[in-house]
Amino acid sequence: MRWEQLFADLESQFERLADADVDAEIAPRARAAFADVELTARLVPAIGTPLRVRTLGPVLTGVLDAVGPDWLTLTESGRRDRLVALGAITSIAGVGRSTAPPMGVVARRWTLRMVLRGLARDRSPVALALAGADPARVDDAAQVGGTIDRVGADFLELATHPEWEPRRAGSVRGTVLVPLAALVAVQISPWG
Known part of the structure; x- marks a missing residue:
């Protein structure tokens, strides 16, 4: 039971970190892509x-x-x-x-x-x-x-x-x- 709780906690932390990484990567990429857009x-x-x-x-x-x-x-x-x-x-x-x-x-x-x-x-x-x-x-x-x-x-x-x-x-x-x-x-x- 304790192992399951530990693994669940680690998994949720990993998911939060992965989501934060994706969010941190998307914003600069979107800005970089928009920088090439012409009028x-x-x-x-x-x-x-x-x-x-x-x-x-x-x-x-x-x-x-x-x-x-x-x-x-x-x-x-x-x-x-x-x-x-x-x-x-x-x-x-x-x-x-x-x-x-x-x-x-x-x-x-x-x-x-x-x-x-x-x-x-x-x-x-x-x-x-x-x-x-x-x-x-x-x-x-x-x-x-x-x-x-x-x-x-x-x-x-x-x-x-x-x-x-x-x-x-x-x-x-x-x-x-x-x-x-x-x-x-x-x-x-x-x-x-």
């Missing part, structure tokens, strides 16, 4: 969810539609989609706790520059929201409109013209170079 992996499960996105320019709200390696798209109520540069985002509210697997090789190729080059190829009139601008001030360059002519390594060239007019030599007012680091969001003109 895009947290955003993908939130597709279809309304978000509030603070940026270096305007605060944007809308339903998350798509996620790329360095961009996302939001559909605002009653408006068209906005392409938002991840590098211009300061915080995102409304995302759950789920995580998706990392993007595949093909998905990683759909960079912001590639999407902008597609807009340039299609000659789509766009409105660009820029970093550091105060959208509350009318005279501030919070937004510039026109057609993207070319996309370089770290900038785009925009032919400025009224967004309701197609890009024609007579309607172009000038050319603006926009560093991609200053680009917050792109909205395709409803006339495009």
Whole structure:
């Protein structure tokens, strides 16, 4: 009887120590695994969810539609989609706790520059929201409109013209170079 009690006591101590070892091992492993999670992996499960996105320019709200390696798209109520540069985002509210697997090789190729080059190829009139601008001030360059002519390594060239007019030599007012680091969001003109 005494031996049984001793063995039962030793067994319960062993189980407690084993559980403590497992618990002590799980937490650091979970932290280490989470350290490799990218922002895009947290955003993908939130597709279809309304978000509030603070940026270096305007605060944007809308339903998350798509996620790329360095961009996302939001559909605002009653408006068209906005392409938002991840590098211009300061915080995102409304995302759950789920995580998706990392993007595949093909998905990683759909960079912001590639999407902008597609807009340039299609000659789509766009409105660009820029970093550091105060959208509350009318005279501030919070937004510039026109057609993207070319996309370089770290900038785009925009032919400025009224967004309701197609890009024609007579309607172009000038050319603006926009560093991609200053680009917050792109909205395709409803006339495009």
